[in-house]
Amino acid sequence: MKDKKKKVYLKLFTSAFYLSAFTFGGGYVIIPLMKRKFADELKWIEEKEMLNLTAIAQSSPGPVAVNAAMLLGYRVAGAPGALVTVLGTILPPFITLSVVSLFYAAFRDNPIVNAVLKGTQAGVAAVIADVSLSLGKNVVKERDILSVIIMAAVFVLIFFLKVNVMLIILACAIIGAARILFKMKKEAKGGDEQ
Amino acid sequence: MILLKLFWSFFQIGLFSIGGGMAAIPLIQNQVVSINGWLTLTEFTDLVTIAEMTPGPIGINSATFVGIRIAGLPGAIAATAGCVLPSCIIAAILAWVYYRFKNLAVAQGVLDALRPAIVALIASAGLTILILAIFGEGGFKADIKEINFVSVLIFVSSLFVLRKWKVNPVFVMLGAGIIGGAIYMFC
Structure with a gap:
């Protein structure tokens, strides 16, 4: 019994470690891979439940992959399971970046490295611009006037007026919560009248 | 602390x-x-x-x-x-x-x-x-002499490649680094 539990922890850790070490591109890429590993291959969790956990992970702040790992580990093997799965997810980037930061200090002043990094700046700006354009297009497509106003207002507040990012996020969260609560109340009231 | x-x-x-x-x-x-x-x-x-x-x-x-x-x-x-x-x-x-x-x-x-x-x-x-x-670390300046045209060129072509062919961003950044780096080194 105890051995079996240990095996589960080990499998959780190694699976999470492997997925995290070889997944480039963050949460949206790692979650389908987690589903394939834990739902389809190991059958430790049902597909529908995996989808629910994904929705929770994406609604929570912080790195989506870590949230998903935590929820999945907990579901499979309780609190110790959550701990080993999160550790397995964190360790690969932790190790990689520790090594990179050592090299970075040694190589940053090298003229070739310097030129290449200067070249990537404009490339990074283009990557971020591309993501912003795609996401922005989706927001406009929803045809929700409040969303478009929020998008435009936040850009002005942040870029030109340098308002604190955290204040803006808090304000938007409150707007969102108020709107959904108001809508739910209205719907409940509508239901009573029928 | x-x-x-x-x-x-x-x-x-x-x-x-x-x-x-x-x-x-x-x-x-x-x-x-x-x-x-x-x-x-x-x-x-x-x-x-x-x-x-x-x-x-x-x-x-x-x-x-x-x-x-x-x-x-x-x-x-x-x-x-x-x-x-x-x-x-x-x-x-x-x-x-x-x-x-x-x-x-x-x-x-x-x-x-x-x-x-x-x-x-x-x-x-x-x-x-x-x-x-x-413009570099100094920030935006309304002066054409301060503009780094290599960066502008890399930005526009990277964005074009990303929008048009949906290339993996990692390759775009690598390409920008190699091409930009070569231009900065040799020009």
Whole structure:
């Protein structure tokens, strides 16, 4: 019994470690891979439940992959399971970046490295611009006037007026919560009248 | 003291970066460059490049990178712990609410209102990096002599390639680095 539990922890850790070490591109890429590993291959969790956990992970702040790992580990093997799965997810980037930061200090002043990094700046700006354009297009497509106003207002507040990012996020969260609560109340009231 | 500061800064980053992926970038920039001055804007842009090219969430990548540079391995551990702690706590609470009430409507409603804000935040961070690439650390200047035309060219062609052919961003950044680097070295 105890051995079996240990095996589960080990499998959780190694699976999470492997997925995290070889997944480039963050949460949206790692979650389908987690589903394939834990739902389809190991059958430790049902597909529908995996989808629910994904929705929770994406609604929570912080790195989506870590949230998903935590929820999945907990579901499979309780609190110790959550701990080993999160550790397995964190360790690969932790190790990689520790090594990179050592090299970075040694190589940053090298003229070739310097030129290449200067070249990537404009490339990074283009990557971020591309993501912003795609996401922005989706927001406009929803045809929700409040969303478009929020998008435009936040850009002005942040870029030109340098308002604190955290204040803006808090304000938007409150707007969102108020709107959904108001809508739910209205719907409940509508239901009573029928 | 510095460990506590690292922990607290990345705790705030973890707590307020909602929506995954690039949503963390403006918060990291705010804490690490604007508030604490742990990295210059150039170093921060390097960090974004490195984070995009290595596996793992950008929050963890930044926490490790900044932590180790400011206070060695203990710094990296403090920053990383700070980054994951709030999200684990909130995800646990949401999971409890979900299994109890089978309802995430309020969380989804909050997320719906945050999505357009996050787009604006990411766009703003991107524009800051673009200005850095074109004008350098000094920031925007209305002077044609200050414009780095190599950067403008790389930006426009990278964006074109990304929009038109949906190329993997890692290859675009690598290409921009190699082509840009060659131009800077030899011209």
